[in-house]
Amino acid sequence: MRHRTPLIAAAAFLGLGLAAALQAWTGLGGCAFRELTGRPCPTCGGSRAALALLTGHPLAALAWNPLAVLAPPVLLLLAACRRRLDGVPRRVWILGGVATVLANWLYLLVRG
Secondary structure (H helix, E strand, O other), X not given: OHHHHHHHXXXXXXXXXHHHHHHHHHOOOOOHHHHHXXXXXXXXXXXXXXHHHHOOOHHHHXXXXXXXXXXXXXXXXHHHOOOOOOOOOHHHHHHHHHHHHHHHHHHHHXXX
Protein backbone atom coordinates (compact mmCIF):
# COMPACT_ATOMS: atom_id res chain seq x y z
CA MET A 1 0.00 0.00 0.00
CA ARG A 2 2.90 2.35 0.78
CA HIS A 3 3.97 2.30 -2.86
CA ARG A 4 0.53 3.43 -4.03
CA THR A 5 0.28 6.43 -1.71
CA PRO A 6 1.71 9.01 -4.18
CA LEU A 7 -0.54 7.66 -6.94
CA ILE A 8 -3.61 7.87 -4.70
CA ALA A 9 -2.63 11.37 -3.59
CA ALA A 10 -2.18 12.50 -7.22
CA ALA A 11 -5.59 11.08 -8.16
CA ALA A 12 -7.14 12.86 -5.17
CA PHE A 13 -5.51 16.17 -6.18
CA LEU A 14 -6.78 15.77 -9.74
CA GLY A 15 -10.30 14.87 -8.59
CA LEU A 16 -10.43 17.77 -6.16
CA GLY A 17 -9.07 20.07 -8.85
CA LEU A 18 -11.83 19.07 -11.25
CA ALA A 19 -14.46 19.51 -8.55
CA ALA A 20 -13.00 22.90 -7.66
CA ALA A 21 -13.00 23.96 -11.31
CA LEU A 22 -16.64 22.96 -11.58
CA GLN A 23 -17.37 24.99 -8.46
CA ALA A 24 -15.55 28.03 -9.86
CA TRP A 25 -17.19 27.65 -13.26
CA THR A 26 -20.69 27.48 -11.78
CA GLY A 27 -20.00 30.29 -9.29
CA LEU A 28 -21.12 28.23 -6.30
CA GLY A 29 -19.38 28.35 -2.94
CA GLY A 30 -16.28 30.19 -1.76
CA CYS A 31 -13.47 30.01 0.76
CA ALA A 32 -14.85 30.05 4.31
CA PHE A 33 -11.38 30.73 5.76
CA ARG A 34 -10.98 33.84 3.60
CA GLU A 35 -14.50 34.97 4.44
CA LEU A 36 -13.73 34.75 8.17
CA THR A 37 -10.13 36.04 8.24
CA GLY A 38 -9.67 38.08 5.09
CA ARG A 39 -6.55 36.01 4.36
CA PRO A 40 -6.13 33.19 1.86
CA CYS A 41 -6.11 29.60 3.10
CA PRO A 42 -3.36 27.16 2.00
CA THR A 43 -5.52 26.01 -0.92
CA CYS A 44 -6.99 29.37 -1.98
CA GLY A 45 -6.87 29.81 -5.71
CA GLY A 46 -7.00 26.07 -6.30
CA SER A 47 -10.37 26.30 -8.02
CA ARG A 48 -9.23 29.12 -10.26
CA ALA A 49 -5.94 27.30 -10.95
CA ALA A 50 -7.81 24.16 -12.02
CA LEU A 51 -10.13 26.21 -14.21
CA ALA A 52 -7.16 28.04 -15.78
CA LEU A 53 -5.49 24.70 -16.52
CA LEU A 54 -8.65 23.29 -18.05
CA THR A 55 -8.96 26.34 -20.30
CA GLY A 56 -5.32 26.20 -21.45
CA HIS A 57 -3.71 28.89 -19.28
CA PRO A 58 -0.92 27.10 -17.34
CA LEU A 59 0.96 30.26 -16.29
CA ALA A 60 -2.20 31.80 -14.89
CA ALA A 61 -2.86 28.53 -13.06
CA LEU A 62 0.62 28.65 -11.50
CA ALA A 63 0.01 32.22 -10.38
CA TRP A 64 -3.30 31.29 -8.72
CA ASN A 65 -1.91 28.33 -6.74
CA PRO A 66 1.41 26.65 -7.60
CA LEU A 67 0.76 23.67 -5.33
CA ALA A 68 -2.54 22.82 -7.02
CA VAL A 69 -0.77 22.76 -10.38
CA LEU A 70 2.51 21.08 -9.47
CA ALA A 71 1.42 18.49 -6.89
CA PRO A 72 -0.31 16.00 -9.26
CA PRO A 73 2.60 15.61 -11.72
CA VAL A 74 5.17 15.49 -8.90
CA LEU A 75 3.16 12.83 -7.05
CA LEU A 76 2.83 10.81 -10.25
CA LEU A 77 6.59 11.06 -10.76
CA LEU A 78 7.18 9.88 -7.19
CA ALA A 79 4.86 6.93 -7.80
CA ALA A 80 6.83 6.06 -10.94
CA CYS A 81 10.16 6.23 -9.04
CA ARG A 82 8.95 4.34 -6.00
CA ARG A 83 11.66 1.65 -6.00
CA ARG A 84 14.44 4.22 -5.91
CA LEU A 85 12.76 6.08 -3.05
CA ASP A 86 12.00 3.13 -0.77
CA GLY A 87 14.81 3.99 1.65
CA VAL A 88 13.56 7.50 2.42
CA PRO A 89 12.24 7.65 6.00
CA ARG A 90 8.57 8.44 6.52
CA ARG A 91 9.35 11.56 8.58
CA VAL A 92 11.24 13.03 5.61
CA TRP A 93 8.12 12.65 3.44
CA ILE A 94 5.91 14.20 6.13
CA LEU A 95 8.27 17.13 6.77
CA GLY A 96 8.68 17.67 3.03
CA GLY A 97 4.92 17.72 2.53
CA VAL A 98 4.34 20.11 5.43
CA ALA A 99 7.14 22.41 4.24
CA THR A 100 5.70 22.42 0.71
CA VAL A 101 2.20 23.34 1.90
CA LEU A 102 3.59 26.07 4.19
CA ALA A 103 5.75 27.51 1.39
CA ASN A 104 2.71 27.58 -0.89
CA TRP A 105 0.65 29.27 1.82
CA LEU A 106 3.37 31.89 2.35
CA TYR A 107 3.32 32.59 -1.40
CA LEU A 108 -0.48 33.01 -1.29
CA LEU A 109 -0.26 35.32 1.73
CA VAL A 110 2.41 37.50 0.12
CA ARG A 111 0.54 37.58 -3.19
CA GLY A 112 -2.58 38.67 -1.37
